[in-house]
Amino acid sequence: MGGEWGQSAICPESAQEWTIQVGQHLLDMDLGAITKYSALHAKPNGLILQYGTAGFRTKAEHLDHVMFRMGLLAVLRSKQTKSTIGVMVTASHNPEEDNGVKLVDPLGEMLAPSWEEHATCLANAEEQDMQRVLIDISEKEAVNLQQDAFVVIGRDTRPSSEKLSQSVIDGVTVLGGQFHDYGLLTTPQLHYMVYCRNTGGRYGKATIEGYYQKLSKAFVELTKQASCSGDEYRSLKVDCANGIGALKLREMEHYFSQGLSVQLFNDGSKGKLNHLCGADFVKSHQKPPQGMEIKSNERCCSFDGDADRIVYYYHDADGHFHLIDGDKIATLISSFLKELLVEIGESLNIGVVQTAYANGSSTRYLEEVMKVPVYCTKTGVKHLHHKAQEFDIGVYFEANGHGTALFSTAVEMKIKQSAEQLEDKKRKAAKMLENIIDLFNQAAGDAISDMLVIEAILALKGLTVQQWDALYTDLPNRQLKVQVADRRVITTTNAERQAVTPPGLQEAINDLVKKYKLSRAFVRPSGTEDVVRVYAEADSQESADHLAHEVSLAVFQLAGGIGERPQPGF
Numbered sequence: 001m002g003g004e005w006g007q008s009a010i011c012p013e014s015a016q017e018w019t020i021q022v023g024q025h026l027l028d029m030d031l032g033a034i035t036k037y038s039a040l041h042a043k044p045n046g047l048i049l050q051y052g053t054a055g056f057r058t059k060a061e062h063l064d065h066v067m068f069r070m071g072l073l074a075v076l077r078s079k080q081t082k083s084t085i086g087v088m089v090t091a092s093h094n095p096e097e098d099n100g101v102k103l104v105d106p107l108g109e110m111l112a113p114s115w116e117e118h119a120t121c122l123a124n125a126e127e128q129d130m131q132r133v134l135i136d137i138s139e140k141e142a143v144n145l146q147q148d149a150f151v152v153i154g155r156d157t158r159p160s161s162e163k164l165s166q167s168v169i170d171g172v173t174v175l176g177g178q179f180h181d182y183g184l185l186t187t188p189q190l191h192y193m194v195y196c197r198n199t200g201g202r203y204g205k206a207t208i209e210g211y212y213q214k215l216s217k218a219f220v221e222l223t224k225q226a227s228c229s230g231d232e233y234r235s236l237k238v239d240c241a242n243g244i245g246a247l248k249l250r251e252m253e254h255y256f257s258q259g260l261s262v263q264l265f266n267d268g269s270k271g272k273l274n275h276l277c278g279a280d281f282v283k284s285h286q287k288p289p290q291g292m293e294i295k296s297n298e299r300c301c302s303f304d305g306d307a308d309r310i311v312y313y314y315h316d317a318d319g320h321f322h323l324i325d326g327d328k329i330a331t332l333i334s335s336f337l338k339e340l341l342v343e344i345g346e347s348l349n350i351g352v353v354q355t356a357y358a359n360g361s362s363t364r365y366l367e368e369v370m371k372v373p374v375y376c377t378k379t380g381v382k383h384l385h386h387k388a389q390e391f392d393i394g395v396y397f398e399a400n401g402h403g404t405a406l407f408s409t410a411v412e413m414k415i416k417q418s419a420e421q422l423e424d425k426k427r428k429a430a431k432m433l434e435n436i437i438d439l440f441n442q443a444a445g446d447a448i449s450d451m452l453v454i455e456a457i458l459a460l461k462g463l464t465v466q467q468w469d470a471l472y473t474d475l476p477n478r479q480l481k482v483q484v485a486d487r488r489v490i491t492t493t494n495a496e497r498q499a500v501t502p503p504g505l506q507e508a509i510n511d512l513v514k515k516y517k518l519s520r521a522f523v524r525p526s527g528t529e530d531v532v533r534v535y536a537e538a539d540s541q542e543s544a545d546h547l548a549h550e551v552s553l554a555v556f557q558l559a560g561g562i563g564e565r566p567q568p569g570f
């Protein structure tokens with residue numbers, strides 16, 4: 001079963017207790033209509049899914065009831081927060097046959113954890129218990145059912161997405177919610193729409209045109225300032241994973257063509273979504289996508305299937321492939337922001353947020369060379385996003401290319417003032433920062449927005465892709481998966497960098513790590529697959545490979561490995 005899992009949710013079970021509590025809520029929901037429509041979106045018997053790291057994800061044919069119920073839940077969340085809530089139908093980098101759904105909270109953020117539990121309960125309720133669970137959520141969360149509700153919906157290009165988003169709409173309407181269906185959108189575009197709508201248009205206009213204009217205006221302003229650039233003509237090859245990114249980038253490109261020319265590959269006209277292409281493929285296989293011809297030193301990037309991840313890469317003159325991942329993107333961005341602040345004369349607190357997967361060289365470079373404080377959180381965008389909100393300027397990236405930068409309201413205002421009041425050089429830097437702030441999608445990591453930020457910085461600093469890559473050298477690393485009977489036996493602490501259980505595992509890892517130079521290793525249960533993930537890095541590829549293998553064996557022995565023992569060699 002491809003469904004995600006998270007912490008198991010405690011769903012209410014006592015029907016008796018429930019009937020005493022419900023009171024007004026029974027009267028405020030058209031239970032007859034809910035039952036009738038729910039039967040049209042019936043749950044397959046015995047199917048259990050979890051609202052995981054990025055919502056529900058599994059084979060598309062198992063998701064109809066989940067979509068309908070997420071429509072219902074979005075209405076409740078909207079009533080409770082008195083705000084517009086988003087529902088995105090996508091399974092990101094998963095195969096084309098899969099699909100998924102996630103809810104977007106008022107400020108464009110991921111759904112609050114307590115509501116993730118409600119989502120799991122609601123999705124798994126048997127038909128006859130559905131109403132009870134709905135009412136229970138309303139009671140627990142003190143939802144005023146008389147409140148209006150508004151839900152916005154977006155979907156990716158999967159063949160199943162259109163029908164599934166219609167099921168979301170059925171759920172929204174049966175609970176009396178209003179909705180706007182944006183149709184095809186990238187995931188970060190939907191986050192942007194939600195953010196715009198709940199901030200009275202201050203963040204931007206909640207239309208696709210508004211998104212294109214806001215970002216492109218900032219980008220063109222920035223690139224006008226680039227006097228000399230590393231590359232004579234700014235052009236970039238973009239692998240769109242045969243997904244929604246291709247459609248949206250094609251619509252957008254004429255808005256920013258003054259500053260950058262993009263050449264699209266894997267644009268969905270022939271290949272299959274995410275098949276042998278896209279950011280996930282490139283990052284995990286450490287090789288270029290199929291369907292893209294790369295000349296030496298040409299700058300290339302890949303989006304994932306819903307365009308919320310980006311990685312860069314190039315071939316050097318000897319034909320070697322170089323990957324520039326989220327860590328190096330964060331380094332480029334935070335260094336540039338810091339330089340601008342120095343120029344403006346502002347001492348704002350800037351922090352970089354990473355996960356345990358960040359390459360040790362990137363952390364070292366940021367802390368020791370750039371003198372930027374670095375923080376580590378658990379894997380998953382929501383954890384990084386929340387941590388980044390603690391700073392005046394918080395830059396967060398996962399190594400896999402999910403990330404963005406967040407600016408506090410106070411900083412935005414200060415920079416706006418500086419851009420008007422300061423003199424000459426300082427004013428120019430403040431203006432630049434003002435545009436950079438506009439160019440970031442602060443609601444969510446966004447491949448299109450990040451791409452334009454990166455291109456602007458490279459142009460302004462006159463950097464070639466090789467110069468960017470040369471900021472530091474990644475430590476060789478290896479990631480492996482181990483099959484165990486129940487991956488929940490592994491629990492971790494210290495942002496997933498240390499295993500707490502099973503007993504003896506962390507000690508075993510510590511002993512193995514000691515054998516290698518510049519080494520580090522950790523294990524964690526995946527939030528999206530039924531496996532334990534192993535990460536190791538060391539001073540050479542051989543050492544990283546050995547270490548990863550030895551740690552896999554320790555996991556296999558101590559955490560209930562199943563199937564074949566992990567073998568050396570990859």
Ligand code: 16G
Nearest residue numbers: 053054380381382402526527528529
């Ligand atoms: C999800 C997360 C991603 C994380 C990945 C880890 C979001 C939007 N996506 O795709 O951030 O890196 O899961 O997967 O939060 P894993 O738990 O299977 O290693």
Ligand code: MG
Nearest residue numbers: 092304306308
């Ligand atoms: Mg994605």
